[in-house]
Amino acid sequence: MVSKTNLMSALLASVAMSSLAVAEEAGVVEELIVSATRTAKPASTIPNMVTVISPEDLDEQLTLATDTAGILANLVPGFSPSRQKMSGFGESFRGRSPLYLIDGVPQSNPLRDSSRDGYTIDLAVVDRIEVIHGANAIQGLGATGGIINFVTKKPDNSGDMKIGVQAALTTTDNLGDEGLEYRGSIYATQKIGNFDYLASASYHKRGLMFDGQGRSIGVDQTQGDLGDSEQRNLFAKVGFEPTENQRIQFTINDFNLAGDGDYGTLAGDPATGRPATAIAGSPEGEPGTNDVTTISLDYTHKAVADGTLTVQLYSQDFRASFGGGTFGSFQDPAIAPVGTLFDQSENNSEKRGARISWDRQGIGSSGVNVFTGVDYLQDTTFQRLIFTNRNWVPETKFENIAPFVQAELPFAGIFTLSGGLRYENAKLKVDDFQTLAGNRASSDYAVLTVEGGSPSFDDLLINGGLMVEPVEGWTIYTSYSEGFTMPDVGRVLRGISTPGSSVDTIFDLQPVKADNIELGTSVTMGRVQAQASVFQSKSSDGARYVADPDGFLRVQREKTRIRGFEAMLELTVTEELNVGANVSVQEGRVDTNDDGVLDADLDAVNIGPNRFNMYAAYRHGDWSARVQLAHLFDRDFTNAADALAAEFKGYDVVDLHIGYRLESGKMQLGVQNLFDKQYVTYYSQAGTTRGDRYFAGRGRAITLSYQAEF
Template sequence: MVSNHNLFVSALLSSVLVAPYAVAEEVSPVEEVLVSATRTPKPVSSIPNMVTVISAEDLEEQLTLATDTSGILANLVPGFSPSRQKLSGFGESFRGRSPLYLIDGVPQSNPLRDGSRDGYTIDMAVVERIEVIHGANAIQGLGATGGIINFVTKKPDDSGDLKLGIQAGITTTDDFESDGFEYRGSVYATQKIGKFDYLASVSYHKRGVMYDGEGRTIGVDQTQGDLGDSEQRDFFAKLGFEPTEDQRIQFTINDFELSGDGDWGTVAGDPATGTPATAAKGALEGEPATNDVTTMSLDYSNKAVAGGTLTLQLYAQDFRSSFGGGTFGSFQDPAIAPVGTLFDQSENNSEKKGARLTWDKQNIADSGVNMFTGVDYLHDKTFQRLMFTDRNWVPETKFENIAPFVQAEFPVSEMITVSGGLRYENAKLNVDDYQTLAGNRSDFQVLTVGGGSPSFDDLLINAGVVIEPVAGWTFYSSYSEGFTMADVGRVLRGINTEGVTVDDLFDLKPIKADNIELGTTFTSDRFFAQVSVFQSKSSEGARYVADADGFLRVQREKTRIRGLEALAEYAVTEEFRVGSNLAVQKGRVDTNDDGVLDADLDAVNIGPNRLNVFATYAYGDWSGRVQLSHLFDRDFTNAADALAAEFNGYSLVDLSMSYRMEAGKLQLGVQNLFDKQYITYYSQAGTTRGDRYFAGRGRAITLSYQADF
């Protein structure tokens, strides 16, 4: 079988490498991209931060190489940690911190009880591009201590004709294992009728069990949730009305569900011998892990308000995520069942409502000064219940946040532009008296915790400068502050000491991260490059540490993360492009509260150093891409609470090809082209549990088709 694999690889590589080669006389210039994640559309070159934009073409290509959202981000975004290839994003970080996920500006993250599921709330079939702003900032509000990841959805067509589209794909192992097939498909319709327009889409994604490079099934994470052995569906609709040329009203709804099928169990592996966990057929006890998320927004924009543009967004989200169950010690209660026999599983529930008002004025009084101001409001109600015994593991917690802000950009000279802003965060938690689980204590005493309403306020600042000494070449520097909550739910559910009140809990204090960044960006007809060095500090940071059940608690510590990120792309000819991105980062923490950063940040909280390299080639209706991802070794002998002494890096190669026909576009992708056998980063260095010691996916072949009518 090995020889057949090698022949398969050789044939695919040959089809790309021996394709006709032509040298173009001219190379198309690199297009300047406008980024909306900054609240108002701005060109990348004017933003004093590292920015990555994943275009529609890049997204289409990557969907044949990584069918999980985190995999796409890891391939294209320097500083984003390797994908776990699971439903849970726990252990995935951005610059060693948590990113804020958005859909068209609507927050998807759940900082009050972070279940690490916020990357899976929408199907990529309706996403037009992904905008990523690196580094802590507060421009979009609560949660972006690592950066912002904004999924920008597709817009209705404005031609007046009815347009229809389909996408379909199938993924399999190279052995065509019957249990390993993966199917996905979507259809959409869009049209503009007078002053009205609409876009509606329905998508479906069925995943079988996954296989590693040695042909073994990959264990299914039944507790935290898995993409393998799952079913996903999504309904998306966008309705617009433009009463005048300057005004638009738009309603958007996205209803998403991803649920495990529960057909496979897990046979624990052994980290000591390097034996990965595998999957075995068998009925799952309890209910499969699920993400069920409905997001709605109503947007209004008017380009003629006091000489500027007014935008108002009202949004609501119902986020329900359930986790697999077990007879965990924390769930035991002798008043319900004999200790050690009580099975239960938990479900996070979060209901968010909010408003975002922005007024943007460009070139005030012909001075070149740009300004935008406004106010954000967020109300979040979150709790985590045990599904079978109807006990609240995390009590109902209400969070209210009002944050006015102002941001301005000043041209100092033709070469120098200075920007800066203020955001005043005014937040309040409200928790009523509640009872802990009996299993929190060895004597199974249920405690009553006194409620409280701790409030927080802080003035967050940012400042930046962009210098353009010659056209297309800029240097930038910035300082920005980000703000989030320290997973309130983990703190509240873990209390096991009598006499505690919510108002007394230091661990509920918000996390404030300061980001300092220096960088340069170069853009020409053939070449684009960006290099950034950064430092992110938090005097009262938060690190996750596992307890005896494997559940995580929050540990507040002084934290500092330093790193370098770089990306580059060069158009050798019109047809042939090469590029790469690099991320190097290291974190330090103060483990004994003496003010000295005495240990390295561990693998659960920071990703490895990595290098991604790619080459693309297009000729006529044919195009191809080959990409290499290399994760460097890392020594964790000096890491805080290190779970493994070291991480052994690995390299993966992917290949994709596409052919554009009159009737649509056909794509072929091969993930892990050389069928590399490896243990994922998190499984190697982030856990010692055999049931979470997972291999990465082996060679997977995807054939997809899409067409617009």
């Protein structure tokens, strides 16, 4: 690993020096401000790698990838390739799970991870996406891989009512009805005295997807699919400013994404490379669904003890259903003959929380900034079987309170030292419950009673960083931060098969703690924006997913270590031409036999491939164009723990975007997979051996969109 580390360090230095060489005679560009750290800060002052997907970039990418993960994979180094499905299982960020937020409200469900937290809002109402790379605890539970914050549109302050509309149509080469995809959205916004509002409605109908050889792509019957689905989103934000320094804001987001259930799947054959395809018909049971309602009430006062007080109360009701089957785990001879009992599951989670913080910038003449507060979370989760009304995962209650303090100290004009503490105090409560009979198939389907319990956890999480700015616009940083999450408690509880088990004594329910060490540099000068980072993320008791015979996943606790290199470069060549690139290299190791030695590589379910993305964008008058390339490198899994495939064969995908600004709006043409490349997705190649999940990637898809504001 020494040679790899030296190579990464050399690349990091190369990015910094080449960027400075280009920018040394240019002025400083406008600084990006991000809120994912819970207080508005310039991106260059954060001692972590930061990616901000701007409104313009998001607008363009929505014509090139209509799934959230696809957009993140195109623009965020370290984010794994999209599965192009409703489920994000197998999609990771720096080899771990990210924490998804909407305006700071957590969307992740760590007690029973549905892998659906990236699909809780329509991107038509999102203004920008802020991404903080690496494990941290500033936003609380769940960010072992990083933070992905969807910042929604703000009400207009002009006083006039504004109405915005957007419509888009996506088709394949043959213009067939089965492959049509269309979406539309409308919003209205206005400021009336001290009140303002923004209301939005959007609808998205997706048909089947087709691969590079014109074959329909199979629909994931169990995990849920974006193909053959219907999506709608209602969103409203109302604000009131009683004084110049105060604001009260109420936000509601109601989101529903559901399969139409018009197609089944003909299983593919990984051995011969034949992917799964869709066949007309109505599969048994109900199609996969996400049904999510999120409400938040925010209060801000900018003059409390010379600082800013922020209070956020939030609530979320989350329901995710999955396709069914006669899986062995579902069988119970007391209900039906073994092998005939069909059922399907549904996750339910109710979160209630409060986030209180106080921010004081520049205390006295010292220049010290202080940020402190407390977070509270109550989460109640269970997973039931729909048709037999049995709880697969018992009702599980989680309560967490976490006070924190952060401080920044600038000194000597070029150094900034930062650090903080967060004390996590959590309690898990599970009453006595009975397992499914199928857990004990080898013992005549005996139903076990598991003794409940209330295990509690507490930990002091620390972070620290040092930033150096030798010249204006160029920073070098190093940081250490700790992230904290729960393992997938539901997977642990639903898989119990040992008599006499007690919730209080199950080690696998202990929290997962990830330590992130990072060294990086950032350049924001003139025509250049660049970042580079080397990092190491370690967990003494990490959580890795391993498949059982039904294909369901269980949690395996192991020592893990992930090392990597990420870099981004954006260069304004002329006033009309911009070029850019990003690269991500990751290596993960695990201890499979608990002897303290990291003896195997992470498998594809738990870490993404190395990748390189690049683009060129041209603007002239009312015209704009962008061409982008995503290259995924081959990866060998022969030494991976529980590898489901020996290797991953990489591929290249090229996308094209053309835009034209009209007097009354903007027309855009996007071509995803311009050259109609035939490939099998990363997860399907290396993350599963099941023929019914062996899916090709989407072939050429053409999107025409129009948007305007009146």
